[in-house]
Amino acid sequence: MKFHYSYRGQTYAIELQSQDEHVQAVINDQRVEADIQYGQPLQLSMAGQPVQIAWAKDGRNLWLHVGGRSYHLQRTAGGRSGGQAAGAERSLRAPMPGQVRKVLVQPGQLVAAGAVLVLLEAMKMEVRITAGQPAKVAQVAVSEGQSVDKDQLLVELEPADGR
Amino acid sequence: MNLSLPFSSVLIANRGEIAVRIAQACKKLGLPSVAVYSEADAGALHTQVADEAVSIGPAAARQSYLDVAAVLRGAQQTGAGAVHPGYGFLAENAEFAQAVLDAGLVWVGPPPAAMRAMGDKARARELMLQAGVPVLPGYQGPDSQAELEAAAAKLGYPLLVKAAAGGGGVGQRVVHAGAELAEAIAAARREAASAFGDERLMLEKYLATARHVEVQVLGDQHGKLLHLFERECSLQRRRQKVVEETPSPLLDEGLRAAMCQAAVDAAAAVDYTNAGTVEFLVDPVTREFYFLEMNTRLQVEHPVTELITGVDIVEWQLRIAAGEPLVLEQSELAQRGHAIECRIYAEDPAASFLPQAGEVLRLQWPSLARVDAGIAEGSQVTVHYDPMLAKLSVHAADRSAAIVAMRSALAETVLLGVGNNIDFLQAVLADPAVAAGDFDTQTIERAFAGWQPAAELPIEVLLAAAVLELQPAAAEQASAASADPYSPWASGSRFRMGGGQ
Numbered sequence: 001m002k003f004h005y006s007y008r009g010q011t012y013a014i015e016l017q018s019q020d021e022h023v024q025a026v027i028n029d030q031r032v033e034a035d036i037q038y039g040q041p042l043q044l045s046m047a048g049q050p051v052q053i054a055w056a057k058d059g060r061n062l063w064l065h066v067g068g069r070s071y072h073l074q075r076t077a078g079g080r081s082g083g084q085a086a087g088a089e090r091s092l093r094a095p096m097p098g099q100v101r102k103v104l105v106q107p108g109q110l111v112a113a114g115a116v117l118v119l120l121e122a123m124k125m126e127v128r129i130t131a132g133q134p135a136k137v138a139q140v141a142v143s144e145g146q147s148v149d150k151d152q153l154l155v156e157l158e159p160a161d162g163r
Numbered sequence: 164m165n166l167s168l169p170f171s172s173v174l175i176a177n178r179g180e181i182a183v184r185i186a187q188a189c190k191k192l193g194l195p196s197v198a199v200y201s202e203a204d205a206g207a208l209h210t211q212v213a214d215e216a217v218s219i220g221p222a223a224a225r226q227s228y229l230d231v232a233a234v235l236r237g238a239q240q241t242g243a244g245a246v247h248p249g250y251g252f253l254a255e256n257a258e259f260a261q262a263v264l265d266a267g268l269v270w271v272g273p274p275p276a277a278m279r280a281m282g283d284k285a286r287a288r289e290l291m292l293q294a295g296v297p298v299l300p301g302y303q304g305p306d307s308q309a310e311l312e313a314a315a316a317k318l319g320y321p322l323l324v325k326a327a328a329g330g331g332g333v334g335q336r337v338v339h340a341g342a343e344l345a346e347a348i349a350a351a352r353r354e355a356a357s358a359f360g361d362e363r364l365m366l367e368k369y370l371a372t373a374r375h376v377e378v379q380v381l382g383d384q385h386g387k388l389l390h391l392f393e394r395e396c397s398l399q400r401r402r403q404k405v406v407e408e409t410p411s412p413l414l415d416e417g418l419r420a421a422m423c424q425a426a427v428d429a430a431a432a433v434d435y436t437n438a439g440t441v442e443f444l445v446d447p448v449t450r451e452f453y454f455l456e457m458n459t460r461l462q463v464e465h466p467v468t469e470l471i472t473g474v475d476i477v478e479w480q481l482r483i484a485a486g487e488p489l490v491l492e493q494s495e496l497a498q499r500g501h502a503i504e505c506r507i508y509a510e511d512p513a514a515s516f517l518p519q520a521g522e523v524l525r526l527q528w529p530s531l532a533r534v535d536a537g538i539a540e541g542s543q544v545t546v547h548y549d550p551m552l553a554k555l556s557v558h559a560a561d562r563s564a565a566i567v568a569m570r571s572a573l574a575e576t577v578l579l580g581v582g583n584n585i586d587f588l589q590a591v592l593a594d595p596a597v598a599a600g601d602f603d604t605q606t607i608e609r610a611f612a613g614w615q616p617a618a619e620l621p622i623e624v625l626l627a628a629a630v631l632e633l634q635p636a637a638a639e640q641a642s643a644a645s646a647d648p649y650s651p652w653a654s655g656s657r658f659r660m661g662g663g664q
Contacts, residue, residue: 034623042630062631066621097520150520
């Protein structure tokens with residue numbers, strides 16, 4: 001079976017064959033073998049070297065702790081993972097869950113590069129959502145006082161010259 | 164030492180790790196404790212560790228943890244005899260302290276008059292000058308936009324716009340030039356209003372290169388006032404401390420003695436009792452120090468002081484509030500070894516330290532560190548409150564041994580499901596300047612701007628990920644079975660005193 005994961009913007013592919021407690025895998029054209037023992041932590045033995053891996057899973061999200069470090073992976077469908085769609089920077093989304101403190105612009109308004117569009121508050125901190133370049137506000141998707149989730153659309157911008 | 168406290172139980176007007184810490188101190192003294200919680204914190208660790216828990220309102224802090232009437236109602240409902248405010252929220256609110264006293268309850272903290280004197284920065288500066296404690300030039304007074312702008316022009320740049328109430332770096336903005344002032348004032352005012360319910364601002368000359376060194380004081384109600392030496396807190400991000408230690412690698416005996424005496428003088432000037440911290444900025448070149456502010460409450464980083472002095476500060480807070488005299492003597496207090504604390508935050512250090520939320524899916528604390536935690540496995544980390552999740556503290560013979568011990572402790576910590584700063588703390592402790600003790604309050608922002616965790620993914624991580632997909636049923640079963648009844652973490656108490664280690 002073939003699986004794809006993304007980690008820090010990179011996509012990784014791994015092909016796995018399992019015979020119960022023994023697995024063979026191909027990772028980036030490299031063959032590896034390991035004996036596995038399920039549990040928490042998961043135990044892998046590679047070339048006689050035991051490795052203990054604490055882990056947690058939530059849907060497509062996978063967290064693994066090994067060698068004193070944690071890794072947050074996401075399982076992806078495979079192939080190249082989308083990338084930024086054209087004009088994605090025009091959709092300004094919440095970088096974290098929080099509350100909308102202030103909406104400083106209205107649809108139709110022209111804004112300069114760096115202009116503050118929305119103020120978000122989370123955990124006592126204020127986060128400014130700013131325009132990356134001169135633009136026209138196409139849509140304001142939130143209102144003051146509203147709670148937003150991470151990645152929720154806040155403001156939609158369009159080119160200032162209407163093209 | 165027998166304790167006959169004049170109160171039946173202690174209401175802890177706080178949440179998270181500090182509420183857990185205070186509940187443990189109550190337990191040590193045989194005192195029942197009462198936790199308060201908002202709707203967002205129902206079932207949170209601090210409500211489980213306390214003997215009783217009472218709901219005080221909705222998630223928004225202003226309607227729960229910052230609501231004086233709601234907290235007092237909680238005390239009334241549960242028949243609590245004393246209130247410990249912890250840090251943050253209402254801890255430095257003199258009106259709250261007075262309301263607690265007016266309700267006939269014992270306030271585990273300094274007298275409201277001392278809190279007011281130190282909370283009013285202009286008055287505090289005047290008092291400090293009279294007491295011979297050096298202060299930074301600044302402005303406190305009528306704080307309309309125009310008045311602040313005029314004062315700023317006189318004071319010169321760079322300067323700091325800061326909330327006249329509260330502390331902890333919230334409601335503060337550094338301003339390098341006049342053009343930035345208006346926006347900084349607006350932002351600081353909003354933050355101050357939201358965090359402290361008080362939007363007054365003041366200005367202070369900004370030392371571009373400074374060390375933040377503070378002195379712990381402890382005073383009883385019988386006129387005895389002691390210091391418990393300094394804490395070095397210069398490693399900060401966004402003006403919030405990340406790593407604290409004691410002794411400070413900057414101080415020599417002469418500077419230490421001068422600063423500790425200044426701290427005692429500062430506290431004496433306001434007839435201070437209970438635990439407090441006098442914060443100083445130290446110019447690393449001239450070695451001049453300046454009074455920054457006094458935090459009239461327990462401090463987040465109190466564990467490092469407890470580790471090197473052997474004094475349980477929270478226990479003494481309760482004893483002092485009960486009217487007990489301090490049996491400690493200044494001459495008997497000493498700094499033994501070196502202690503370091505790291506604050507574990509739910510934040511993404513690679514993305515401007517943005518707060519992170521989520522469920523703590525897997526949690527395992529290190530075996531050889533003191534752990535002060537507000538979370539347990541299964542805890543929900545929400546966006547409603549401060550992102551600090553826990554503190555790790557270690558105690559060793561000297562500074563380099565303490566750094567090694569902390570790095571081991573961080574490596575051993577497993578915290579999965581919520582983005583956090585553990586890798587970042589490792590990087591900070593691995594930094595040569597930090598190892599050499601040569602840093603200031605700007606070091607993290609300078610040296611770690613654009614910091615990213617290592618990009619490479621070890622093969623075993625990828626292999627483990629795929630293996631877990633392959634046999635999810637078996638793996639999940641094993642995971643459920645791993646709720647080990649003999650684990651020290653299964654007892655419901657995540658706090659362990661490390662004072663004897």
